[in-house]
Amino acid sequence: MNETHRDRDTEGRARNARPRDGLGRPLPYGTSGVERQPEGVVRTPDETLREAQRLLDAGMPFHAHEVFEDAWKSGPERERELWRGLAQLAVGLTHAARGNTAGGARLLRRGAGALTSYGEVRPYGIEVGGLVDWTRKLAGRVEAGRPVDAAAEAPRLLG
Template structure:
């Protein structure tokens, strides 16, 4: 990372893809080069579904929903295509929490509602022990509070992925 090839002056990874080498904070916001930041999630990690849920919950509980989104994104992109909508919706919930915690009420509420809509048709299911109905309720409730201007602390608002939508 950080290998700038001169193509537009952008940082590039070893494969030549644009990827910022700037450190990031716990909400994924870029910091100045050289500033201490939070370690990034490695990309393309193939985890079991249970491992994905465990790691995402750990990151959510730590107030790092941006990083949890990356874990869900790995599952979405590397898992069976039939499960991609589940993981994509969970990633949207995590990104919605990220935006809400960053103070972006419009984007946060929109992504929380989009993720909830993606799970809504499956709300009676609990794949891998996920409480989809609880997550849909959590997302709708949080989206309403965010739209009302309430500030959001990512760790305090972290959803419970298993057995109940709220902490």
């Protein structure tokens, strides 16, 4: 019988322990990678935005997506669409930078769609209109097959 080894966390859940690069891709065991974001961290909205912007600016949108995902899962129900939309933007940028044009463009557009309901409202100072415009333009470039540099393409979250 062929048994598959699975990494597990301290609570016994399956968790890949392989190191990751800045775009979240698994690297071989034993190599140096980018430190992973801890999961389940409860931050204030301002802390979430600061940490996510730092990671985006560093070319690590996958890790920024995890920060937004924590806010989405731990925040009030009325804000979940906001944080989910931002997480989709970040993971869309991740896929685009990895060369996954179809998935990248689809996730970018999905994130923009989630944010459009905010219209001119600027929750926590987030420049929603600018982010939606940025996302749609980037999705078009991704669909046209143009390469994406995650750090160079990092959006500005606050106006």
